[in-house]
Amino acid sequence: MSSTETEEKPPASTSPLPQFGASGRKIIYDKDGKPCRACNTLLDFQFATGKASTSKKTAAVTTPTTTTKPTLRHYAKEDPPDVGQLGKSSWTLLHSIAATYPEEPTTKQQRDMKSFLSLFAGFYPCWYCGEDFTRFLEKNEPATSSQDQLGKWLCEAHNDVNVKLGKPKFDCQFWKQRWKDGWDEE
Template sequence: MPSSRRRSKDPADCEDPACADMADLLRKGRALAAKNKQKAASNTATDGKAAGSQAQPSSSAAETDEHAASSSRNDGCPLDKGELGAATWGLIHTTAAHYPEKPSKETQDQARALVTGLAGLYPCTYCRKDFREEVRKLPPDVSSRVALSLWACQQHNLVNEKIGKPTFGCTLPALDERWKKGKPSCWEGGAEGV
């Protein structure tokens, strides 16, 4: 394979938005804009004047990047790595929380297919490779709602440990409160049970 197509194991080397944080994408965009501005300035500096000082992202620009990345986006942009991960784990956990206590063989096959499909198709390349390996080592337990919920929590905690996030208590009451029933504050508007 040509070296230009090789991917390193460093997540920063992935060019796809699904592999990057929004703050990273904004910083890269600012750096590219600064580089283009500098290049344009040097091209127009033919009148003997020195080109202007190099454009560097200011600390306020970095703060703006962080703020933009942390704010909720509904701007037609592709999901970044964090948004995609949160949405995917939400799907997996919510599916497990509503999975039957005694699933049919067909339902078990569908649950297995959901997990293996994600492990094979996940858009973030290095995330996909890692998840596929973890699923190979510990396949989903689709025998019951409890088993699938606990499996999903264990898998999610493996990822959280790798990326330095806190783990979640893998008990059924905690999982049900988070993914099925919600806290009372979730239903303050009278939408409980909806």
Template sequence: MGDEAKEPQASGVVTANPSEAGATTTDAPAKKHPKGVILGKDGKPCRPCNSFAAFTSQTKSLKAATKTVSATPGDCPADVETLGRSSWTLLHSIAAIYPTTPTASDQSDIKSFMKLFAKFYPCWSCAEDFQEYIQKKDVRASSRDEFGNWLCDAHNEVNKKLGKPVFDCSKWEERWRTGWKDGRCD
């Protein structure tokens, strides 16, 4: 996920410039999108791929709202930030209840789930990134600890891409399963 808007093309290749080879032209003038806005495969701004501020900057009547609102209101479709936080919470919570000694069926199910999750994730560019990650580093799920660490590593890869701090994966279970040792979760 780069700093430039992505434009889908007929060939399935994504570029930052709709005038590049393969892009189609219409009689209507091309709408300019702010730098960093990710477009859906339909060529329109992708709501789950962008922050609320970036998405609303597309609408003149909501430009004032972007100056004062930094998060999606609770009754609106999720933006990329809300979706990401919620998804990671769900995935880490699943890892926290995953069996310590999973059966072959459990392992197969969680691997299938992760692949389907990556396939149907609402932010298409995030989904493609996660699918690529799974292809490079197959889901590891022979124990709760192994799956929790694999998931933590995957989350840290996203954090690195976004310029966020990485999490100490030796503490994943304390963060997502047992609660912090200082008792603040009790």
């Protein structure tokens, strides 16, 4: 799972080439050449599609009408998740899965986890991020022989992305405190 730190247009080959727009905004494009909604922040996506505005949308609060059939007015105007929301939610899910993974998984559970991670990367909403995670999987086989190994492996995968985003690395020896047991009161 990568970031919007590099502007990407769909390549003729499988490796994206950086493209920088006159605005200086870095945009990732879908393979069909349109700005990728899931790969960019909402603001960058709106900018790239000409829909940027300076005002923020507010959630619509309506009173239900007497009809029993819901209408669009009944729903808050929430935008689809952007790359930041997807990334945070995805890492939360993956780390939580590791925290509940068996201490001593069966061979089938180990095989299933490796398949899950591969499928997760293949279906990830941001194609660029998914391909980045696939490349990480190819270079770093998932460690699935125990809960601790999987937790540390996912922590290292997350740190790989953190480095690309210019974020600090997390000390993986504390993965269980962060994602499983919680922090001790000091």
